[in-house]
Amino acid sequence: MSTRTSIVAWLLLTGLVGGFGAFRLTSSDQTLYLPDETSHGHHQIEMACSSCHTPFGGVQDDACTNCHGEQRTAADSHPASKFNDPRNAGNLEKIDARRCVTCHVEHWPEGTHREGYTLPVDFCVECHGDVGTERPSHAGMAFNTCSDAGCHNYHDNRALWEDYLKKHLGEPVVLASAKVLPRGVAVVAKETKSLGAKDQDAPRTVAFSAALVSEWEASAHARAGVNCSGCHGGTPGTPWTNKPPLTLCAGCHAEQNKGFGQGKHGMRSAVGLGPMSPAAARLPMRAEAQELEVGCESCHGGHSVNARKAAVDSCLGCHDDEHSRSYQRSPHFKLWEAEMNGAAAAGTGVSCATCHMPREKQSNSAPVVVQHNQNDNLRPSEKMVRNVCTSCHGVGFSLDSIADPELVRANFAGRPKKHVASVDMVEKRAAQGKR
Amino acid sequence: MGHSKAGALLCGALALAGVTAAGCGKGGEGGAAGGIAPQQMADALYAVIAADRAIYAGQVVDRLVAEKAIKATERFKEEKTLPLPAQMLRMGAEHAQKTNSSFSYALLSQWPINQQNKAKTDAEKAGLDFVAKNPGKNYYTEEKIADKTYFTAVYPDKAVAAACANCHNEHADSPRKDFKEGDMMGGLVIRIPVNK
Numbered sequence: 001m002s003t004r005t006s007i008v009a010w011l012l013l014t015g016l017v018g019g020f021g022a023f024r025l026t027s028s029d030q031t032l033y034l035p036d037e038t039s040h041g042h043h044q045i046e047m048a049c050s051s052c053h054t055p056f057g058g059v060q061d062d063a064c065t066n067c068h069g070e071q072r073t074a075a076d077s078h079p080a081s082k083f084n085d086p087r088n089a090g091n092l093e094k095i096d097a098r099r100c101v102t103c104h105v106e107h108w109p110e111g112t113h114r115e116g117y118t119l120p121v122d123f124c125v126e127c128h129g130d131v132g133t134e135r136p137s138h139a140g141m142a143f144n145t146c147s148d149a150g151c152h153n154y155h156d157n158r159a160l161w162e163d164y165l166k167k168h169l170g171e172p173v174v175l176a177s178a179k180v181l182p183r184g185v186a187v188v189a190k191e192t193k194s195l196g197a198k199d200q201d202a203p204r205t206v207a208f209s210a211a212l213v214s215e216w217e218a219s220a221h222a223r224a225g226v227n228c229s230g231c232h233g234g235t236p237g238t239p240w241t242n243k244p245p246l247t248l249c250a251g252c253h254a255e256q257n258k259g260f261g262q263g264k265h266g267m268r269s270a271v272g273l274g275p276m277s278p279a280a281a282r283l284p285m286r287a288e289a290q291e292l293e294v295g296c297e298s299c300h301g302g303h304s305v306n307a308r309k310a311a312v313d314s315c316l317g318c319h320d321d322e323h324s325r326s327y328q329r330s331p332h333f334k335l336w337e338a339e340m341n342g343a344a345a346a347g348t349g350v351s352c353a354t355c356h357m358p359r360e361k362q363s364n365s366a367p368v369v370v371q372h373n374q375n376d377n378l379r380p381s382e383k384m385v386r387n388v389c390t391s392c393h394g395v396g397f398s399l400d401s402i403a404d405p406e407l408v409r410a411n412f413a414g415r416p417k418k419h420v421a422s423v424d425m426v427e428k429r430a431a432q433g434k435r
Numbered sequence: 436m437g438h439s440k441a442g443a444l445l446c447g448a449l450a451l452a453g454v455t456a457a458g459c460g461k462g463g464e465g466g467a468a469g470g471i472a473p474q475q476m477a478d479a480l481y482a483v484i485a486a487d488r489a490i491y492a493g494q495v496v497d498r499l500v501a502e503k504a505i506k507a508t509e510r511f512k513e514e515k516t517l518p519l520p521a522q523m524l525r526m527g528a529e530h531a532q533k534t535n536s537s538f539s540y541a542l543l544s545q546w547p548i549n550q551q552n553k554a555k556t557d558a559e560k561a562g563l564d565f566v567a568k569n570p571g572k573n574y575y576t577e578e579k580i581a582d583k584t585y586f587t588a589v590y591p592d593k594a595v596a597a598a599c600a601n602c603h604n605e606h607a608d609s610p611r612k613d614f615k616e617g618d619m620m621g622g623l624v625i626r627i628p629v630n631k
Contacts, residue, residue, distance in 0.1 A: 075512070081532040085539045086626055087555050089581035134550045134608075162607070163510055364515075429607065 036107040039116050041375075044264065048271040052106070064100040067262060075156045094126040095119065103154075115147070115380045117154075124152075137425045140272055150399035150420030153380050164386075164395075165426040171394025178392035179347040181359040183307070184368030195222045202228040206240055215303035226252075249296045259372030260358075264374075265294050278318045289318040307370075311351035312336065326411035327352065355388050381408075396423045437624055473586035474575055477625045481573075481590050484524065484540060484623065492520040492595060500598075519602070524623075526591025537628065542592060544621025546611035547609070548603065552621075556580065566622045574622075577629065584631040589622045 021032070031047070038046040045051055052063045080098040096102045105111065105118040113116050118229070122143035132139030145153050152160060162416055180240060197213050207287075216222050221230070231248055234240035246269055250257035261270030268276045275293035278285035292298055299314035300306055312333075316324060327333050332350035339349030356374040371377070377384045389398035400416035401407055407416050458579040471479075480481035496507045496517055507517040518526065521542060528540050544565050546554045562574040566589055574589040594600040614620060 053561070079529060081529040084532050084536050084578045085528075085541060086583065086585060086628075087539075087541060087624075088554070089583075093581070130550075164513070185622065 007343065034107070037109045038106050039109070039112050041116055041264075042106055043282065044268050044276060044280060045271050045273060048273050051271045059101050059106075061100050066103070067267075068100075077157050078154055081246075091127045095123060115153070122146075137428070147380070148420075150382065150385075150403055150422045153382065160422060162426050162429070165423055167428055168390070168395035169423065169427055169430070171396060172399045175390075175392055175394060179345070180354055180369045180391050181361060182347060183370075193225045195225055195227055200228050201234070202232065203234045203240055206232075206234065212303050215301075219303060219305045220304075220307075221305055221427075246295055251298075255369050256372045259370075259376065260296075263373035263375045265374060268412065269295070285318050286322045292318065300312045308340065311353035313355075315352040317357075322409045323411050324336065324352075324411065326413060330411040330413045332412060350392070355384065358388050360387075366430060396420075399423065448551045473627045473629055474588065475590040476627055477575075477586065478573075480538060480540065480621065480625050481588070485528070485590075487527070488520055488524055489595070491523050496520060497596065497598075520599075521528075538626060540623060540625045542590075542621060543624055546603070546609065547621070548606050548608045556587075558587045559589070562587070562624065565589065566591040567619050570619070584629050585626045586629050589627045590625070591619055592621045592623050593621050594618050 033049065034046060037043070042052075054060050054063070075374050078097055083092055083097045091097070097123075102228045103117045103119050103123070108118055113121055117123075123141040124146045128143075132141075147154070150160070195217075197217050200213055200216070202208060216228070227237075229235045231244045232240055232242070233244075244264075246257070257266075260266035265276055266279075268274060275295050277293055279290040299306060299310040301309060312327075316327065334349050335344065336349035336354075338344035339346065353370070356377065357370050357372055358377060359368050360371050361369075377387050382399075385395065385402055389402065394400075397416070399420040399422070400418055401412060402415040403420050404418040407414055407418075465518050476561075491551060496519075499505050500507060505517055507524070508517060510516075511518045511522070523558065524542055528542075532539060532569050541552070543552050543554055543563060545553065545567070554563050556578055558576050558578040562576070565574040566572065570591070571590070576587050578585055578587050580622055594603075594616050597616045599620065600616050600618060603609045603614050603620065604612045
């Protein structure tokens with residue numbers, strides 16, 4: 001082949017490869033640029049590259065804190081500001097703890113551990129190697145056990161402070177006060193006049209069934225004065241829409257929408273990738289649910305806006321893992337059935353939502369709001385002990401239960417076979433008269 | 436903010452004296468205050484920190500505790516109480532670090548409740564020892580940490596109220612249980628990077 005032909009062939013090949021690459025970079029399918037599998041927390045948004053990556057700037061910390069900021073501000077025992085202090089420069093030489101990506105690296109499945117960190121599991125030893133001299137009870141413990149259930153987690157150790165454990169020593173398996181917070185009003189409606197079928201204001205040109213109107217009439221929306229036009233439009237200046245978008249629900253339910261967008265159900269919608277579908281989930285999902293699209297309506301229903309349905313039936317309509325399948329054989333479900341049948345007091349039933357979308361109150365004066373980020377209490381799962389389990393159970397029993405993976409899979413049908421020693425350590429120190 | 440003539444003169448004078456404050460760099464960043472000597476700046480920072488702490492302890496904590504309106508406890512978030520004065524200082528140090536990393540400060544002790552707050556560097560050890568042995572005096576030095584030079588000042592930190600001594604004496608993790616009001620409990624360390 002002549003030199004000229006070689007050059008032309010080389011140019012042609014380079015142009016073709018470059019052009020293909022440029023085309024794929026601008027197309028909606030960017031799988032060509034996906035280096036490896038992302039973690040369970042991010043796989044749904046792996047095609048929204050720019051939600052984490054900055055052109056020519058790598059992954060900036062605010063890409064992480066934009067979504068995980070609250071985790072770092074709630075009770076973070078290792079904030080970046082601590083490591084910016086020159087006196088911690090020695091620790092920084094071992095681990096640059098000022099940056100999220102030092103410990104959390106994406107697209108590295110073989111190096112990613114539980115809770116998504118990518119350092120060796122005994123990384124705590126780098127700074128806390130002498131913990132045995134400060135805390136004789138910890139002498140000889142392996143550093144890969146620091147983050148085990150009942151013990152520590154890097155960002156938020158609220159559940160395990162000695163004072164907290166000490167306050168809850170000797171609590172029974174089930175507390176006498178076992179009950180969850182009463183439901184708050186989801187939002188304060190502008191109109192408080194309860195509406196009925198005769199008040200519905202859909203334009204005459206729109207076709208709908210009487211059943212839909214009956215469903216709406218019995219709903220919280222009708223009771224709060226939210227008419228058809230409130231969600232579907234159809235008034236002068238606003239066209240009618242059969243399928244109100246998520247943003248419309250968010251207009252009144254901002255807190256719920258915020259949580260939804262931060263959790264696995266809504267994170268795709270939040271970054272503009274369209275609704276999540278069970279088919280794209282990594283957890284086992286029911287075959288008949290694979291093609292559903294997850295939005296407010298998929299769990300609450302379109303017109304009934306049913307919170308009870310959303311608390312159990314909607315979850316089990318999709319989820320098909322062992323923990324979910326075991327729920328209806330669990331003591332928690334029996335309590336839920338009793339509450340639904342009117343045989344037990346309100347707040348004593350335990351639904352899927354009771355644990356995964358708990359009712360929360362940020363302060364004494366704040367309203368009770370359902371946390372719609374179902375992952376908020378599972379980062380890590382021990383976080384659930386403080387926020388959820390201890391509404392009804394003693395701390396020691398809760399720690400033991402969450403530490404027993406078999407019991408978790410069986411949806412807590414049985415007693416824990418594991419025992420977490422941290423409560424015993426506190427009890428021993430208290431018995432020695434140390435405060 | 437522009438670089439004032441007075442500021443430029445001060446920077447020049449300090450440069451002649453062999454001292455360069457962080458604000459007196461090549462670009463003259465730091466504006467009108469750029470010529471302040473590190474010790475002056477450290478003393479000024481200490482005055483503000485000590486004043487805020489005294490006011491918080493006296494006008495907020497002591498007053499409200501005396502009125503039985505609210506307590507101050509270590510687990511102030513979960514117990515819905517006031518932060519202890521020492522915690523207030525630490526939170527302030529972390530907050531200041533976020534907004535201006537050109538200086539840092541920390542409350543250290545030879546008998547800390549949290550072992551992370553014992554002296555680490557030679558300057559910290561010497562400073563805590565000095566202020567304990569020389570009542571009423573501060574300790575000033577320069578030290579190098581990770582290839583950066585710092586002007587480091589250590590100021591004595593006393594138990595200004597009986598509550599300070601009692602809390603440390605009663606805490607399970609405290610290595611010393613015989614503090615009395617007015618005792619030296621540790622030192623406030625202020626660090627300012629200097630160009631060397």
